[in-house]
Amino acid sequence: MTPPMDEILGQVLRNAVWERLDMLSELANRADAPSLLSVARSELPRLTEGWRAMLAAHEPDEKGNCPVCSTRWRQQKAPCSVWQAAYEHLVAGGLAPSPSNARRPLAEKKAKRPNSATGRLANAR
Numbered sequence: 442m443t444p445p446m447d448e449i450l451g452q453v454l455r456n457a458v459w460e461r462l463d464m465l466s467e468l469a470n471r472a473d474a475p476s477l478l479s480v481a482r483s484e485l486p487r488l489t490e491g492w493r494a495m496l497a498a499h500e501p502d503e504k505g506n507c508p509v510c511s512t513r514w515r516q517q518k519a520p521c522s523v524w525q526a527a528y529e530h531l532v533a534g535g536l537a538p539s540p541s542n543a544r545r546p547l548a549e550k551k552a553k554r555p556n557s558a559t560g561r562l563a564n565a566r
């Protein structure tokens with residue numbers, strides 16, 4: 442039996458995103474300096490805009506719940522997994538100058554996370 446069309450489109454969409462991420466990783470690892478600079482100038486703003494759009498959708502509502510991750514039956518308290526991932530990748534390890542910081546175990550980084558770190562950054566713009 443063939444899968445329904447929306448399932449196929451979903452797979453195509455996800456593959457395209459994974460391939461894009463693979464391409465960027467490949468460039469970061471292999472491109473020469475001028476190419477890397479050019480890629481960074483064009484891609485970094487796209488990546489930051491992407492994070493902003495995603496985080497804005499996951500901003501907590503007035504009750505402190507994520508409107509996207511909550512269901513009618515189960516409320517998801519902020520910070521939801523999207524905000525936690527953003528903190529892990531962008532703040533805790535992502536932009537740290539030492540590459541060894543990026544390989545710290547998740548539990549250690551979580552223990553050091555200040556409670557206010559996932560505040561309302563998107564509103565600060």
Ligand SMILES: [Zn+2]
Pocket residue numbers: 499507508509510511521522523524
């Ligand atoms: Zn969420």
